Amino acid sequence: MTSPDEGGLQGRGEIGLAPRVHEVDMLRGFALFGILLVNAPMIAGTYAGEVGGAGGSGLDRGVVWLVTALVSTEFYLPFSFLFGYSFVLQERAARRAGTAFASLHLRRTLALFALGVAHAVLLFPGDILMTYAVLGLVLYGLRGLGPRAALRIAGCLVVALAVLLLGYGLLVLAFTDPAVPATPRAPVSHVPPIVHAYRGGFRSVVGAHLGELPAHLGADLLYAPDILAAFLAGLAAAKAGLMERRGRDRAWLRRVVVRWLPVGLVGSVFTACCAEGPLDGRWFMVGQAVATLTSPALTAAYACALLLLLDTRGRAARLLAAAGRMSLTHYLTQSLVLACVFTGYGLGLYGRVGTALVSAGCVLLYAAQLALGARLMGRVRYGPVELLLRTVTLGTPPRTPAWTAVRPADDGVPPVR
Template structure:
């Protein structure tokens, strides 16, 4: 039970970082038009908040959440010889439905992405672990995009041109979506997200490299499960994990921060790009290495146990975070997008997460599953599950 609690706590920790990142962004799922650059930098401290979120949060906490999804696949299906792949596929279909419903309100939803790339885990299930690790690392490090950019530096043009040409240019689409977030009504936002928003999501996945990174992280989570690291957490050499991940991750953060600017040559920017991808793997490992040993200390153990319930209902927590975000920032809600600073937005994220933590503790004193977890489980089993304890 303790080991499961630790995994749930880590999921809760990842959700904490995710909501702070999204709150900083104002739950905007696109680039900011040029005239609005720095829209949330209202006070000097906001520059500190921006640096922290961009370098220590963005891309880091979703990596933890994604690896845990791959680990969950192992726990649900991969370790059981007689388990049904079809049932897991049906589970992914249901996740897509839940994710699409969330996407209609919030275009940045990643449950839809998880549902689609979850099928990669089914395809990888027959592969031996010795292949899972290198493939997972190559994809998680955005290997295909690194190769393509490297070839472009050698003037061997190979463009990853999978964009779906539809409607206006990407810049025009971003401006239209930005205006919709500021001034659009609920129906207009839902229609846009449910139609052109899907195309924009696919194009973002390709452009950002998450088309490769997400399935790569899933495979790394699967590999971790096969190595049964989650069953022998007390035996792992956390000091070495922290030292190695910090020695690589922290320098990579600063290399990307200082050199991925227009002031440097394409080659230097390419090196900084690789540094960013490395930091997005080793910084999450550092965070994991820092949080797990705290379970052995009496004081921090009590604090971390508050993360267990909120991580246990990870699906519900994530969707509810999205609802909070769009109500706070979007024009048809409180409309605070251009009215509050980055630091205040982050503090609001802390408050929302605190509310979710209190709610989840209250909820699990009465019920067996989180609200959406119960619905997901019932749909998977095609039978209403007992809810109350």
């Protein structure tokens, strides 16, 4: 999730500063908002407490349905795709610097894994960094694939996962009776133990994280083929120079949107119907199978639409690019802020706030991140966590001072003021 191109040769043994792919930073900055919308309700406990979820207001249920349809399965894919894209750029940079890429990549993945463990235990058990680190080692073993071979394997992984999910979903439909609508009843005062745990002190919150971690790791394992497929798609795109060749080709971007947006929307609407109604819960896995097949289409349409709508030198594009350059810092900060608001670390509002209000808070948090991130990246070269990860990866602090602002020559775009 860190910056994809920390590129060229500043001196033998150091990975220096090559021209950045500005469109990549924009897409990463945009994807941060989708990740926030998906993670926030889980950290806030909107599905476990007194409000939100199935028992929430009509507005809350509507927001959940829309987030499921338009966001839930579409916004982890850009980060996975860009992880693979970054991998190729980092390998090229190491080759230009005359540095052994294997040791760099191993240190980087170990650092990502350690960050993921800390994130999962302290802030949010739905962490993705540990999975990225493990699959990053698999990607290293597949680095010699050409673009066509990488795409073929990616396609096979996606289809295999979709068939697995569909098969399980059809078995559920065949052998499970339809759910009987619940009879309305008066609210009860009972609060689930998990809610008490998240509203407790530090040890209680960490214990709740550890208790939920196996389920999240199991979900990551199930969807690992999809994540690896996105890694391989990014690897293929980087080897073909897709972003550099097509990132500003408006005719090509428009064709992608026109061709794939309808496919993605149909699939996402069906997925939301399976997960959030009107279809009952027996359809959930069928919806996930459809999402596995169609989410890449909607993700590609989103990305191309964003590049069509934004002038890469406009203020909005610069704000997104600045956020993308420190996306790992932003990702962890989102979890920290939400944990302080909703768990016993701070206000203890876990399960007390509906999905609609949580989503509105996400808009405010993301806007604050864009503004503060732009100011920070106008003054320093790396975000705090990016600097830590880079230092561990290289085994030494960067020779270029971290407080040196990015010059226009570095990425073709002046710093945001």
